[in-house]
Amino acid sequence: MLRVGSAVLGVSDVRRAAAFWSQALGYVPREEAADDWVVLVPADGPGVQVALGLSDSPVQEQPRVHLDLYAADAADQAAEVERLVSLGARHVDWDLYPDDPDFVVLADPEGNRFCVIDTSHG
Template identity: 65%
Template sequence: MLTLGTVVMGVSDVERAVRFWQEALGYVLRDPVEDGWAVLIPVGRPGPGLALTVSETPARHHPRTHLDLYAADAAEQAAEAERLVSLGAERVDWDLYPEDPDFVVLTDPEGNPFCVIDTAHG
């Protein structure tokens, strides 16, 4: 059976994206950044890698894929969203929120949307 190894995200500035996602996830570089390519991996815990590669394609407001980051409850979700904003993320005025959402939508400094999920919601 296959397993998910790495999520690949296109960015315009690999160094900036590396700094943001290292702080956001507590990941480290697997190898030095080279030729517009970097892979971040978790430390001491399982999880997929996050590869960042130079792309000239602009970020989309409603992408077909995105990252979901899990928080234990609403308080952690709010605290993590604020922490991510302090690192350079931006809140999104999302037009597709359901009536009682368990998620908030942010964008990374590159404009790539991602969600912070309250896993205790409901």
């Protein structure tokens, strides 16, 4: 049986992306970061790894694959969005929001889109 080992993001600056995602998720490098690749793992035990690989392909405006980060409720979601923005993420002007969204679309410093989900939402 297969299992997900890593979510891989293409980035133009591996060390900058590693700094952002390490702070965002509380992850640490599995080994010392290279200029073209690093794997981040949860600092406090098992979990999905996030790998960052050097890429020269452009960021997709509406990516087919992205990360969903879960928040406990609306207050936690708002606090996490604020924290992530303070780390270098930015709000994305997303034209596909439903009327009552449970998610906020952000982009990391590399432009990779990800969502912060209010898991308590209806």
